[in-house]
Amino acid sequence: MTQLAETYACVPTTERGRGILISGSPKSNTILYTNGRSVIILNLDNPLDVSVYAEHAYPATVARFSPNCEWIASADVSGAVRIWGTRNEFVLKKEFKVLSGRIDDLQWSPDGMRIVACGEGKGKSFVRAFMWDSGTNVGEFDGHSRRVLSCAFKPTRPFRIVTCGEDFLVNFYEGPPFKFKLSHRDHSNFANCVRFSPDGSKFITVSSDKKGIIYDGKSAEKIGELSSEDGHKGSIYAVSWSPDGKKVLTVSADKSAKIWDISEDGNGKVKKTLTSPGSGGVEDMLVGCLWQNDHLVTVSLAGTISLFSAADLDKAPILLSGHMKNVTSLAILKNDPKVIVSSSYDGLMVKWIPGVGYSGRLQRKDNSQIKCLAAIEEEIVTSGFDNKIWRVSVHGDQCGDADSVDIGTQPKDLSLALLSPEIALVSTDSGVVMLHGTKVVSTINLGFTVTASAIAPDGMEAIIGGQDGKLHIYSITGDTLKEEAVLEKHRGAVSVIRYSPDVSMFASGDLNREVVVWDHVSREVKLKNMLYHTARVNCLAWSPNSSMVATGSLDTCVIIYEVDKPASSRLTIKGAHLGGVYGLAFTDQYSVVSSGEDACVRVWRLTPQS
C-alpha cells in the first residue's frame, strides 16, 4: 500500500507585467492559487498541508472560495468556470463556458448565488454575471472595449459590480439584473485591480500608473486617493483590504508592498512599507497580495510567497517557495538530515527537508537552464541546454563557485561514478564524453545515437543505451572504452539506466514503456514483463537495499516493483503528478520522492505487504 506522506507545493504561475490574483478562505487560513492546470489549496499555518485540484483541461487562472466555504469556483484560459466542492474529493458541481477567452478574475456575490467573471472576450463580452447553479445571465455588461482585468462584487446590499480593465476605465453596474450605471476614466494606464472594502462602503482601484483611487461604494463617486507622498514607484498590481476595512495592502513592480491607512474621508496615507529580502532583481517584483486574517501574503514574480504578520509588521517574513515549472530531476544529498534537491528546466534548484518542507533555494551565480542533475554529498553537477557542464560545491545553503567545462556538443544524459565523483560520464548525440573534475578526459564517438547512459559507482564500467533499444556495456580503462557486450531486449529507445546501490543489478527503461532488471555479472534478465506503464518511462530509482525499483512515466503513474517477486505484484501510485512523472528517488527503504510536470514534489510512504 502506498500513501501520500507529504506534498511540497508549487508556487503560483506568474507573468511579467501582469498581476496575479490569489484569494483566501473567508473562514480559515487557507489560500488558493493556480499553477499550470492545477489549483493549489495551501494552508498558511502549515505549508505542508496542501491539496491540489487538477481537473482543468486548460491552464487555470483564478480560483475563489464561495462565501460559505462549501464551494470553489475556478476559471481557466479557455473561458470555462468549474464549480466544485471543497470537501469530498472535490466533486464537480457544474462547469460553465462563460467567456470566449481567458478569464482574469472571478467573484462570488456575498449570498453565494451569483458569480461574476471577467476577462478577455474576443470583442464580444468581457464580463458576465450568472447564477451559480443554473448559469443564467443576470445582467448585461457593456462599456468595456478591451480586456477586463478585475471585477468586484459589493459585499453588502444593494448589490453593485465594479469592473476595471486595460482600457483604463472603471465601470460601475447596478442591479440585479445588472446594468451599466457610470464609468470613470481617472487612471492613465491599465487599471489592474479593484476591491470593495469588507463593509462595502468604499472600493479602491489600483493601476499601472502608480496611483490608487478610492470611490464611494454605493454611488461610485470618487472620494479620495492614495497619497502620492511615499507612494509606489512602479505599477501597482494588486490590492487587498484588511478585515476591519481601515487599511489596504498594495503590491507593486517597485518590489515593495505598502500598507496604507484609509481615513474616513477616503484618503490613504502610507503606514508602512514592506520589502522582502531578495537579490533585488526583476524576480522580486511583487505581483500578488492578500490580507488573510492575521497574515499578509505577497507573491513575487519568482513565485516566492512571503508571509508577514499583521500584528507585528516589523517581524521578518516567512518565505515559502517552490517550483513554478516542470521539475525535471531530483537528487538526494546524503547529508543528515536528508535533503532533497529538485531542479526545474529553468535553472531553479530548491532544497526540501522531509518533515519540514521548503528549506531554501540554491542560489547560483550563473542561472543557466538545467536538463540533467546529479548530486553527491557536497557537490552538484548539472548540464543544461548550452554545451557546458557545471560543477557546484554546496555548503549548507550557499553554493560555492561554479566551475564549468565546455564539451562541444549538447549533453543528453549525465552520471557520476558514486565512489569517485570526479569521474563523470556525459552522453551526447553520437557518443560520450568522459570528465575528470572539470577536464575533458576523452570524447569518444560511438557510431550510434546514444539516448541514455550510466557509469558504475567504481567508474570501471559504463552502460550506454541507444536509439534502437540496445544496451552496450563498456569497460573503462583510463580514457578509452572497450565494448564488452550488447544486450537486446528493449523494443524502443532506452530512456534511463540505473545501477542498483549494491551494484549487483542494473535496470533500464525505454520509450516503449518497458522496464527490465538485469543481473550485472551474468548480464541476464532478472526481472522482465515490467510493462505496466502506458506511456514512456521517464525515470527510475532503486531503493537503498536494492530490493525495490520504482519507475515513473509520462502516464502520471509511479510503479514500484520488488525484484524478488514477479512483476505482476506491483504497487501502483496513479496520478502522482499531472502531466507526467519526471524525477524519482528513494529517501529511505520505504519512502519514495517523486516530482513531475505539475511543479510539485511529493513524498510517498510505502507499507510493505505481508
Place this chain on the structure above:
Amino acid sequence: MANAASGIAVHDDCKLRFLELKAKRTYRFIVFKIEEKQKQVIVEKVGEPNQGYEDFTASLPADECRYAVYDFDFVTEENCQKSRIFFVAWSPDTSRVRSKMIYASSKDRFKRELDGIQVELQATDPTEIGLDVIKSRAS
C-alpha cells in the same frame, strides 16, 4: 469443415474438451494451438481443476500466439460463488506477424465452435492477462 477466411479447420477434440470443461468441470483451462501443417486447431494442453491462474499464465508461451479457455471462480460482493468461462486470444507483441494474422482470422470461426464462452479477452503482453484484469472483467 474448413473455414472460408483462413482455411483452418477445428479438430473435434477441441469441442469435446470444451464441453467437458463446461459441463463436468474436469479441467481448469485448455490451451489451443493452430497446427499450420495440418491446418487445424488442436488442443495443446489442459489443466487440472486444482491448478491455479499462475499455472495457466505459465503455459502461454511468451512469443507465440495461442487460444485459451479458462474457468475462473470468484466470490461476488453478495458472497455468492460464481464462475465465468474466459476465452483468451493470446497474441503477444513479440510473436511473428504471420502467426498473429492466422490466429486473428480464425478466431471468430473457432469461438463459434465453443458454445458457452462468457467473456472474451484479447491479450498482447503479460500485463494484459494479469489477475487483476481478469477479476475486473469477471463482474
